Amino acid sequence: MATTGTPVIGGAVTGAAVTGGAVNAGAANGGVRRVEHIMGLPISLRIDGGDGGDGGGTAADAADAADRVFAWLREVDARFSPFLADSEVSRLDRGELAPDALSPDLVEVLDLCERYRVESGGAFQVRLPGRGLDPCAMVKGWAVQRAAELLRTRGVTTFCLNAGGDVVAAGRPWRVGVRHPERADRLCAVLEITDGAVATSGRYERGDHILDGRTGRPATGLLGLSVVAASLTEADATATAAFAMGAEGVDWAAARPGCEVFAVDAGRRVLRTPGFPMAAAA
Numbered sequence: 001m002a003t004t005g006t007p008v009i010g011g012a013v014t015g016a017a018v019t020g021g022a023v024n025a026g027a028a029n030g031g032v033r034r035v036e037h038i039m040g041l042p043i044s045l046r047i048d049g050g051d052g053g054d055g056g057g058t059a060a061d062a063a064d065a066a067d068r069v070f071a072w073l074r075e076v077d078a079r080f081s082p083f084l085a086d087s088e089v090s091r092l093d094r095g096e097l098a099p100d101a102l103s104p105d106l107v108e109v110l111d112l113c114e115r116y117r118v119e120s121g122g123a124f125q126v127r128l129p130g131r132g133l134d135p136c137a138m139v140k141g142w143a144v145q146r147a148a149e150l151l152r153t154r155g156v157t158t159f160c161l162n163a164g165g166d167v168v169a170a171g172r173p174w175r176v177g178v179r180h181p182e183r184a185d186r187l188c189a190v191l192e193i194t195d196g197a198v199a200t201s202g203r204y205e206r207g208d209h210i211l212d213g214r215t216g217r218p219a220t221g222l223l224g225l226s227v228v229a230a231s232l233t234e235a236d237a238t239a240t241a242a243f244a245m246g247a248e249g250v251d252w253a254a255a256r257p258g259c260e261v262f263a264v265d266a267g268r269r270v271l272r273t274p275g276f277p278m279a280a281a282a
Contacts, residue, residue, distance in 0.1 A: 031158075032062045038073045039081070039140060041164035045069060047151070048158040048171065065154035069147045069161070076143040080106065082134045093133040113138050116237050117213065123249070124241035125213025137210075141199060141236025144168060148197075148232070166199040168232045175279050181223035181264050188270070189262055192279040193228060199236035200226040201243035212244045221246025225263040227253055228277060234259070 032047040047062045079088045088106055091097050102110075113135055116124040126135045140163060148168040151159055158171025167176050173194045180186035181202050191198065201210060202225070208218030225243045229235040238259055242249030250271050254261045260276040272278075 031059070032066045034066050034070070036070050036073075038070070039077045039136075039143075039163075041140075043070075043073060043144070043164070044160075044162045046160045047156055061155060065151050065156045068150055068154065072147055072150060073143060076139065079103070080109065080135065080139045080143075082132055082136065089133055089135060109135055109138055109142055112142065112233070112237065116241050120213075120241040120245060120249075120252070122214045123212050123219075123244040124237070125211070125244075128211060128213060128216055137240045138233075138237055140164075141166065141197075141232040141234075144236075145197070145232040163232075166197070166232060166236055167193070168197045169193050170195045178224070178226050178262060188224070188264060189226070189272075190279045191226075191228065191262075191277045193277055196228060196230055197232035197235045198226055198228045199232060199239040200224060201239040210240060210243050212246065219244045219246055221266055222249070223264040223266060223268070225250065225253070225261065228260040229258055 031049050032045065035042055035044040037043070045066055047066065049062070078084065081087045082089050082093065084090060088097065088103060092102065092106070110126075113124070113126045116138070117126075124137070126137065127133055144161060144163045144166065145168060148159070148161055148170070151161070152170070160167060160169045160174050165179065167174070169176070171194075173192045176191050176193060176198055177187040178189040178191065178198075178200055179202075180188040202223060203209075208220065210219045211217065212219045222243055225239055227235045227239040227242070229238065234256075238253050238256055242253035242261070242263075245252055247265055250261060250263045250265070253259055254273050260273045262270070262272040262276050264270055
């Protein structure tokens with residue numbers, strides 16, 4: 001893990017960060033740009049091509065794939081939200097569903113939650129004393145990764161799917177900005193990913209919302225932590241678990257196969273692995 005002193009301010013957020021743009025199913029290059037608010041956050045999709053070129057398929061194919069992506073994400077929200085009384089998660093939490101009555105998707109999500117609970121030594125936790133079952137920390141990354149796989153099965157090869165700053169991208173290099181943990185209009189890093197994912201956990205959007213499952217108290221050892229991995233399932237769960245662990249989580253995340261890490265600790269030092277894909281200066 002390399003240490004580089006204080007956070008680097010890399011410019012305004014609007015400069016290098018991936019942005020969703022306006023809803024526009026007829027983008028100039030024959031692709032798609034669409035934004036919807038689902039799971040309590042903005043989710044944007046950009047598909048390049050869509051005219052039979054490098055993006056894959058026709059403009060109609062791209063628009064159909066986008067429709068399927070957002071339909072899937074709305075379905076996930078309805079089924080897995082702990083804030084909806086009739087969701088599968090809420091019904092399970094109230095004891096209305098037996099384990100053998102759960103959907104395969106929820107079984108998969110809960111198995112992933114248990115895996116990360118064990119591997120993080122209990123820091124990643126979806127059941128805390130006094131609180132109901134809340135698998136949101138796993139569901140978002142898992143669902144968006146599934147959406148990316150759906151795009152690929154529909155023949156879409158060049159796309160960027162951004163869920164509240166957590167990104168899955170494919171087909172070409174995409175530049176992604178990591179927001180400065182203390183200044184909303186600034187970046188502390190810009191990375192470039194191709195056929196991969198990046199997720200960031202921090203306190204700047206929702207305050208001390210990530211709890212250390214070992215203590216039940218807010219995690220305060222880091223200001224922000226980003227993970228690049230092959231899938232958003234891995235990147236998002238690893239970033240959340242590592243942030244919950246505090247300072248020790250940086251090395252824990254860095255030791256995971258296929259993960260690259262960028263973190264800002266409570267002392268405002270930047271820590272990053274040598275392979276973290278920083279973008280070349282413009």
